Amino acid sequence: MTTSVLPNGERIHELFAMHRRPNPPSALSAVGTLAWRAMLKIKHVPFQLFDVTVMPIMFTLLFTYIFGGALEGSPRQYIQYLLPGILVQTVVFITVYTGMGLNTDIHKGLFDRFRSLPMWQPAPLLGALAGDLFRYSVASAMILVIGLILGFRPQGGIVGVLLAVALVLVFSFALSWLWIIVGMLVRTPESVMTTSFIFLMPLTFASDIFVRLDTMPRWLQEVVGRNPVTHLANASRDLMHGEPVGNDVLWVLLASAVIVLVASPIAMRMYRKER
Amino acid sequence: MLHAIETTGLIKSFGATRALDGVNLRIRQGSVYGLLGPNGAGKTTTIRILATLLKPDAGSATVLGHDVGRNARTVREKVSLTGQYASVDEDLTGTENLVLVGRLLGFSWRDARRRASELLDAFGLTEAAGRLVQTYSGGMRRRIDIAASLVAIPEVLFLDEPTTGLDPRSRNQVWELVRRIAAEGTTVLLTTQYMDEADRLAERLAVIDHGRVIAEGTSRELKAMVGASALHLRLGRADQRERAQVLIARVLGDGVIPGTDPTAVTARLANPSQAAAVLTALSQDSVDVAEFSVGNPTLDEVFFALTGHSAEHPVENGQS
Numbered sequence A: 001m002t003t004s005v006l007p008n009g010e011r012i013h014e015l016f017a018m019h020r021r022p023n024p025p026s027a028l029s030a031v032g033t034l035a036w037r038a039m040l041k042i043k044h045v046p047f048q049l050f051d052v053t054v055m056p057i058m059f060t061l062l063f064t065y066i067f068g069g070a071l072e073g074s075p076r077q078y079i080q081y082l083l084p085g086i087l088v089q090t091v092v093f094i095t096v097y098t099g100m101g102l103n104t105d106i107h108k109g110l111f112d113r114f115r116s117l118p119m120w121q122p123a124p125l126l127g128a129l130a131g132d133l134f135r136y137s138v139a140s141a142m143i144l145v146i147g148l149i150l151g152f153r154p155q156g157g158i159v160g161v162l163l164a165v166a167l168v169l170v171f172s173f174a175l176s177w178l179w180i181i182v183g184m185l186v187r188t189p190e191s192v193m194t195t196s197f198i199f200l201m202p203l204t205f206a207s208d209i210f211v212r213l214d215t216m217p218r219w220l221q222e223v224v225g226r227n228p229v230t231h232l233a234n235a236s237r238d239l240m241h242g243e244p245v246g247n248d249v250l251w252v253l254l255a256s257a258v259i260v261l262v263a264s265p266i267a268m269r270m271y272r273k274e275r
Numbered sequence B: 001m002l003h004a005i006e007t008t009g010l011i012k013s014f015g016a017t018r019a020l021d022g023v024n025l026r027i028r029q030g031s032v033y034g035l036l037g038p039n040g041a042g043k044t045t046t047i048r049i050l051a052t053l054l055k056p057d058a059g060s061a062t063v064l065g066h067d068v069g070r071n072a073r074t075v076r077e078k079v080s081l082t083g084q085y086a087s088v089d090e091d092l093t094g095t096e097n098l099v100l101v102g103r104l105l106g107f108s109w110r111d112a113r114r115r116a117s118e119l120l121d122a123f124g125l126t127e128a129a130g131r132l133v134q135t136y137s138g139g140m141r142r143r144i145d146i147a148a149s150l151v152a153i154p155e156v157l158f159l160d161e162p163t164t165g166l167d168p169r170s171r172n173q174v175w176e177l178v179r180r181i182a183a184e185g186t187t188v189l190l191t192t193q194y195m196d197e198a199d200r201l202a203e204r205l206a207v208i209d210h211g212r213v214i215a216e217g218t219s220r221e222l223k224a225m226v227g228a229s230a231l232h233l234r235l236g237r238a239d240q241r242e243r244a245q246v247l248i249a250r251v252l253g254d255g256v257i258p259g260t261d262p263t264a265v266t267a268r269l270a271n272p273s274q275a276a277a278v279l280t281a282l283s284q285d286s287v288d289v290a291e292f293s294v295g296n297p298t299l300d301e302v303f304f305a306l307t308g309h310s311a312e313h314p315v316e317n318g319q320s
């Protein structure tokens, strides 16, 4: 090796000389590090957030100003009803990114590196989920700010709003597990998106996010009333406006628990099984 | 002697595709070993099994004496993998990627950051440290990817097609890196589709095709399988190739090694002095010879002789 084609080739030797391998990280530290990675991605590629918030903002504007008067008497009245539901819809949509991100990491080969490191193996999954919770919180804050500008006035105050957002996060966390499974099953991030939306579209539109349950035909009420998203939208509205919450909160927690209990062992198993 | 890597009868199928069909390898500690094969040969599958990412259907594999299935965790503490496709996060900066790997290896934040800057410096990436990896050139990407494999120094380094798609300059840089890494005592197992790459870097190599090792040895040994020496001709006119092959076959009896380059003809010689007879026959028949040389057969020709098809233009195997 007479001439070096690497700018600092001779330093490679120092790299080996200076090195001391540390002990493998704790599970918690590995999850924390991977959550840090997820947050960096939000910082570097914020478009993902805008992508999914543009549609809800359009819905909010359209529905508020076009149908608001007809549905609730005035746009200002209607946004009090609509906004908590729009927040639910937005965050529920964003959960798809959990599956898309995972799918990308697997197919780009990044997960091969993660899995060849001597760390707690499920850390990349949990780290991604932790990062996603942060993403959901940012999206919630954005929707709330827009709502406040448009005249949304939550009567439940900060506490009510925070409780509602917390409930939305719980449900979204549960849903994310489903998209993790989809993310491991299909080939491209685009198919994760398509597959997930086959479920998400009916789930969010066959709910009372946009119009009250009692304006729908009887048979439809039967269906829509059982949709967990309806319960979540109801609970969010009640919490944000400081009204007594009914069983909706319990239904949401129950649905979330069932999804997590069923989906997370399947997801973990698929993840551990090699691809 | 302890082998860095030893595999016995590795078999792996994906549905109906048999990716590995009984792979046996023995790799000396501290050496650079080349796994040479065309698309779909089973190179990546072999490496992924050795890096504990995939379980073989049958057979066994040890890395530094540790079984990759039973002692996966111990193996992971001794190896690093730079995959065929970017095993770094394109949405993060160079520094962030290396800090991430450092943290996942157990470094403190401070040590991880220090290690990252040492690596970026040694790999000539300091200026690009703060840029997202998606803005890097192919060569820079490869270097940051290899750097990520050296955050903790591995005893065995897997490099899956480290130079595919790189320009000659970047390829030279990767070659130098591999040599320097090996000089420090790390065993390197690299896969490649390039004959000259295996020839230049690897102490020994295995030619792999359809999940089977079809030849193994030093590149000199492999070349010897095809013939003592070879005559390489470059013709002035492509349309004379067929005539040249007929004439050579007449002079040598047999010995024309088929190839895909339309102006190149290669012939196996029992001894180098036969070259004169061939050239005389060609010039008497006015075949325009632009260039000729007598030397070792190239590994491409080795591959051709062993498999009957060129490594650069593989016969598609079913679903690959």
Ligand SMILES: Nc1ncnc2c1ncn2[C@@H]1O[C@H](COP(=O)(O)OP(=O)(O)OP(=O)(O)O)[C@@H](O)[C@H]1O
Pocket (backbone or CB within 6 Å): A275, B014, B015, B017, B018, B019, B037, B038, B039, B040, B041, B042, B043, B044, B045, B046, B084, B193, B317, B319, B320
């Ligand atoms: N996860 C998988 N699912 C299905 N088939 C697979 C999978 N991984 C590999 N294969 C198949 O196994 C065979 C060997 O693949 P492998 O990736 O090991 O080849 P390779 O030598 O690395 O090829 P390349 O040079 O294209 O990277 C191919 O036919 C491939 O299609």
Ligand SMILES: [Mg+2]
Pocket (backbone or CB within 6 Å): B043, B044, B045, B084, B160
């Ligand atoms: Mg490969």
